[in-house]
Each structure stands twice: as C-alpha cells, then as structure tokens.
Amino acid sequence: MLTIACFSISILSVVWSENFKNIDEKPDELNLMVWYSCGKVLWSVGNIWIFFGVFISRKENIAINHTNQLQNYFVDMTLAVIVSYVLYMLIDFPTVRGRLFPKAFNTAFIEYVMDYQPGPADRLLLTYPKCGTWWTLYILLSVVNAGSIPKSTPDYANYTLELKGPESVDRENEGHVDREVKIIQSHMWFKKLTFHSTAKYLVVLRNPKDRYFRWYMSGGYQCGDYFEATLSYWEHRLDGNCTLITYEEMVANPRDSIVRIASFLGTKYVHRLYDRCGDTTTDEILLDRIIRTSSFEAMKSSQTT
Numbered sequence: 001m002l003t004i005a006c007f008s009i010s011i012l013s014v015v016w017s018e019n020f021k022n023i024d025e026k027p028d029e030l031n032l033m034v035w036y037s038c039g040k041v042l043w044s045v046g047n048i049w050i051f052f053g054v055f056i057s058r059k060e061n062i063a064i065n066h067t068n069q070l071q072n073y074f075v076d077m078t079l080a081v082i083v084s085y086v087l088y089m090l091i092d093f094p095t096v097r098g099r100l101f102p103k104a105f106n107t108a109f110i111e112y113v114m115d116y117q118p119g120p121a122d123r124l125l126l127t128y129p130k131c132g133t134w135w136t137l138y139i140l141l142s143v144v145n146a147g148s149i150p151k152s153t154p155d156y157a158n159y160t161l162e163l164k165g166p167e168s169v170d171r172e173n174e175g176h177v178d179r180e181v182k183i184i185q186s187h188m189w190f191k192k193l194t195f196h197s198t199a200k201y202l203v204v205l206r207n208p209k210d211r212y213f214r215w216y217m218s219g220g221y222q223c224g225d226y227f228e229a230t231l232s233y234w235e236h237r238l239d240g241n242c243t244l245i246t247y248e249e250m251v252a253n254p255r256d257s258i259v260r261i262a263s264f265l266g267t268k269y270v271h272r273l274y275d276r277c278g279d280t281t282t283d284e285i286l287l288d289r290i291i292r293t294s295s296f297e298a299m300k301s302s303q304t305t
Contacts, residue, residue: 099192101162109165113188116161116169118199123265125159125185126193128229131206132247133185135294136261140183140202142290143262143269161186181265190232197241202264203233206247254291 094101096110118124125140127133134156157163161184168184186193208226236242243264250257262269273287292298 097192105162106165109162112165113161113186114192115194117194118184118196119182120198121180121182122196122199123181123183124199124201125183125204126190126201126233127185127187127204128206128226129187132204132250133187135250135299136202136204137183137185138299139258139261139290139294140265142294143258143265143272143286144181144183146272146275146286156185159183159185162188189229190236195236199241200264201236201239201242202261203236203242203244204247204250205230205233205244254294255287258287258290258294 094103094105094107094110096107097114101107101110123140125133125136127136137156137159159168161168169182233244237244243260245257245260259270259273262273273290274285277284277286277289
C-alpha cells in the first residue's frame with residue numbers, strides 16, 4: 001500500500017513539475033522523471049518512517065528486535081531509502097531545451113553546443129557515450145600530430161564541447177603539429193546540432209549488445225535513448241561530409257579503419273599514413289605506429305584512456 005501511494009504521488013509530482021512542461025514527450029525521459037520523483041518521495045517518506053519507528057520504540061520502551069512487524073517495516077524502509085537515494089543521485093539530470101543531460105555537463109555549455117556554428121576546418125567526432133569516443137579521438141590526434149604521441153595522458157575532456165564549451169574550440173589545437181584542422185568531440189545528437197555543409201562529421205556507432213545493452217535499454221540515461229540517437233546519426237550516413245564507422249569495424253580491421261579516419265580528416269592525411277616516422281631509426285610508417293600504439297594492449301599498459 002505504501003509503495004502504491006508513493007508511486008501515485010510520484011506520477012502527480014511529475015505532471016505538476018515545471019520540467020514535465022518543458023520536456024519532450026518521449027517515453028525514455030518520462031520514465032526518468034517518474035523514477036526521479038519516486039526517489040525523492042521515497043527518500044522523504046523513508047526518513048519520516050524511520051524517525052517514527054525510533055520515536056515509538058523509545059516512547060513505549062519496545063525493543064525493535066522483539067517486535068517483528070516494526071522490525072520488518074524498519075528494514076524495508078531503510079532499504080527503500082538507500083535505493084531511492086542512489087536513484088536520486090544518479091537521475092538528477094538537468095533539462096535543456098526539452099532534453100535531459102548528465103549532471104557532469106554544464107547547462108551553459110550544452111546551450112553553446114546547440115548554437116555552435118562549425119566552420120570548414122572543423123572535424124567533429126560525434127558519438128554516444130561508451131561507443132569508442134576516447135579511442136577514436138586518440139587515433140585522430142595521432143594522425144594530426146604525425147605520430148608524435150604525447151608522453152603523458154592527454155586530457156580528452158578538453159576536446160568535448162559539453163564539458164569545456166568555448167574552451168574546447170579555442171584550446172584544442174595547442175601542441176598540434178598540424179593546425180589546418182580543428183578536432184572537436186560531442187555527444188550531441190544531429191537533431192540538436194547546427195549542421196553545416198562545409199564542416200566534416202565522423203560518427204562512431206556501437207552495437208549495444210556488446211556490453212551496455214541494459215544501460216541503453218534503460219532509456220534517457222546519459223544522453224537520451226541510444227536508438228533514437230543512433231537514428232539521428234544514421235539519417236546522415238549518405239551526406240558527403242559525414243563519415244560513419246562502427247566500433248566493431250575498428251576492432252576487427254584497425255588498418256582500414258584508421259585509413260578511413262584519416263580520409264575523414266583530408267586526403268593529405270591519408271598520404272601521411274604511409275610516410276616513415278622521422279623520430280625512429282626503423283622503417284616504421286605512421287600507419288603501423290598508430291595500429292601498434294592504439295591497440296587495446298598498448299593503450300591499457302600506457303594508461304592512455
């Protein structure tokens with residue numbers, strides 16, 4: 001009965017909330033709002049119930065461990081409070097222009113991303129979270145830097161629009177050998193971006209069954225529904241300035257994948273892949289070096305990502 005009452009109150013709190021009025025009418029985001037409100041209600045009710053149980057037990061001088069009913073209620077509500085608190089912390093997402101975003105994203109930067117006007121030099125890497133973002137970014141930087149791999153772990157967040165805003169655009173070329181292109185990364189959907197025909201877009205998709213099926217199916221977590229985000233990327237697969245590649249392709253055939261990524265940057269970057277690395281005494285070409293240094297084993301041992 002208490003659970004039904006809490007859930008009913010949660011739904012009403014969603015309907016009456018300002019966020020509900022501003023949110024897109026999407027099932028994934030509605031579910032998030034329900035669980036978010038349910039967490040808040042259970043958190044409040046649970047605290048009141050625990051206080052009530054302790055107060056009664058002291059007033060009547062009742063030992064909780066000898067009163068089965070009170071003990072069961074106390075344990076159940078304690079667990080409910082813990083679970084609801086976790087939900088509350090995980091699902092307290094900001095809403096920007098009708099869509100939920102992770103707490104780690106600055107709302108002002110999200111607005112900046114949506115209004116950003118890309119230029120001809122911009123090379124935007126678009127991914128859903130956990131779809132090979134840092135791995136692909138590492139390869140892009142390796143090609144642009146002509147194989148001059150940073151000795152320390154790069155701060156990939158500097159390239160992410162949602163995390164750094166204007167700073168990701170102004171600072172991203174620091175230390176680059178080649179300044180003709182501007183590498184920028186975003187988790188934003190195509191529908192929320194200002195699409196520009198002169199800019200170039202690299203989209204990396206990943207099969208959700210690999211590792212994150214439950215995460216994707218939860219809907220709305222992180223950057224919205226995975227399948228809806230993927231569809232927004234897929235609709236641009238035939239655009240001349242859009243290159244689409246899958247995480248599975250990169251794993252199965254790294255050589256061809258790196259060539260495609262270099263082609264996305266520009267023709268001269270494809271030619272650069274077959275140049276000999278000048279900082280070694282061997283005949284290793286840049287392509288072979290990137291294949292070697294971007295392998296899972298190499299990146300894990302160097303703690304690059």
